[in-house]
Amino acid sequence: MNKEVVEYIKKSMDDGFSVPAIIAELQKSGHTEADIDAGFRHASHSKSEPTPRKATLEHNQDATKVFTVIGGVLVVVAILIVIITQWDSAGSLGHILFSGIPTFLLLGLAFYYWETNTYKVLRDGSLITGCILFPFFVGVLLSELSLFSDNTQLFFLTIFLASSALTALLEFSGRKPILSILTLISAYGLAINIFEFFDTSFTTNLWHFLTIFSIAISALGIYLLKKKHQSADTYAAAGIVLTAASIPASVFAILTGGDWGVTSATFVYTTAILGLLYLYGSVLLYKLNQHFHSHGIHSAKRLIEEVAVFMVLIPFVAEGINDGLYAILALILCFAAIILSIPIRLRALFPMGLVGVVVSIICIGTQYFANSISWPLAVLLAGFAMFGIGYAIRSVKEKGKLLFKNFRYFGLGESPHEEKLAQQQFSCVRVLLFLLAIPFILAFIFRLMYFSF
Numbered sequence: 001m002n003k004e005v006v007e008y009i010k011k012s013m014d015d016g017f018s019v020p021a022i023i024a025e026l027q028k029s030g031h032t033e034a035d036i037d038a039g040f041r042h043a044s045h046s047k048s049e050p051t052p053r054k055a056t057l058e059h060n061q062d063a064t065k066v067f068t069v070i071g072g073v074l075v076v077v078a079i080l081i082v083i084i085t086q087w088d089s090a091g092s093l094g095h096i097l098f099s100g101i102p103t104f105l106l107l108g109l110a111f112y113y114w115e116t117n118t119y120k121v122l123r124d125g126s127l128i129t130g131c132i133l134f135p136f137f138v139g140v141l142l143s144e145l146s147l148f149s150d151n152t153q154l155f156f157l158t159i160f161l162a163s164s165a166l167t168a169l170l171e172f173s174g175r176k177p178i179l180s181i182l183t184l185i186s187a188y189g190l191a192i193n194i195f196e197f198f199d200t201s202f203t204t205n206l207w208h209f210l211t212i213f214s215i216a217i218s219a220l221g222i223y224l225l226k227k228k229h230q231s232a233d234t235y236a237a238a239g240i241v242l243t244a245a246s247i248p249a250s251v252f253a254i255l256t257g258g259d260w261g262v263t264s265a266t267f268v269y270t271t272a273i274l275g276l277l278y279l280y281g282s283v284l285l286y287k288l289n290q291h292f293h294s295h296g297i298h299s300a301k302r303l304i305e306e307v308a309v310f311m312v313l314i315p316f317v318a319e320g321i322n323d324g325l326y327a328i329l330a331l332i333l334c335f336a337a338i339i340l341s342i343p344i345r346l347r348a349l350f351p352m353g354l355v356g357v358v359v360s361i362i363c364i365g366t367q368y369f370a371n372s373i374s375w376p377l378a379v380l381l382a383g384f385a386m387f388g389i390g391y392a393i394r395s396v397k398e399k400g401k402l403l404f405k406n407f408r409y410f411g412l413g414e415s416p417h418e419e420k421l422a423q424q425q426f427s428c429v430r431v432l433l434f435l436l437a438i439p440f441i442l443a444f445i446f447r448l449m450y451f452s453f
Helices: 003-014 019-028 033-047 052-085 087-112 120-144 152-173 177-198 202-226 232-256 264-292 295-320 324-340 349-368 374-395 397-408 416-424 428-449
Strands: none
Touching (some): 003 019, 003 033, 019 033, 052 087, 087 120, 202 264, 295 349
């Protein structure tokens, strides 16, 4: 074990450098892969045994976060209760006061502790909650003053404009990158309202606009990465993920002219091709990140390539339930996915491939061999053959390592070092990606599963 490597890894991780960046620097210095692996193992073991004092401090910080989150949630819930139960009886002045006082009290508390790190958690919690309540206050104020009462589009446009201005100002001028997710949400809301205001064919062209706007956010994130801005990871990751999420809908809108009436073959093959293009895009992101060493770009790449596996496999599996040809294609693709899960560390490959193989085998049996014993017998023999292949692979496992290195050259999946990092730290960027991706992924899967051909 090289102590110099271990100390460098510990210091770099404490300073917030990503694992790819650390590995790149160590390789430039001429250290071997064995030394780097041993260094990460030792650094990980050392970090898992904090001193009693450090553990106590971390416990106190966690408790502060818990109570701060509870406080913010209770403030929002209290306002919701008033809206639901007593809003009509509060009167115009009551509406403005009840929405404005909590908002500005929280923002005032955040400004009071703006420059101190002692109450950082309390300051950030107050700031986030205040910024969440601010657009609600603006909406109440506009409503009670009867401004834009006859123009709903201008009403919401003003709300999102005020919210975007506040969060962007505090984030960039006030150096509070924690507001980046709120700035993004407000910016997308503002962009959609501007688009709706000027475009009459809202439904048809919206996905094209969102794709272009997300590409612009990605470009902004890369620009911020060059400037080493604290919010760069968030903007780069969100822009890349939302671009990937909006491209399928945009493509189908082009193919169908906005009525979504495509044949099953067009839908299946177009989705699969997009999935393959996403895999190629993740390779390009890997190459790009070798320059920036951005955890945001890395997280976006990992999410996109995992989603790409579903895009390639699910359409064939779903269509194979009713069509034997698609079931055969799904069986071939899913079995290939299982094999590729050996050299490539993509978490979706093995479980998705396994489920697809099982479903496809059942579908083929019911459609072609419903009254024959030959099909289940063939599947049984194939199962025992898999046991034999597994035994043979185990005896020559060094070959698997070589395959892994060859495929890793293209940047697909995660390296063992990145897997260690995922176990060592909790990334707010991953939380952001998860929150932003959920509605788009669920909408796309829903479209995939219940598409009417």
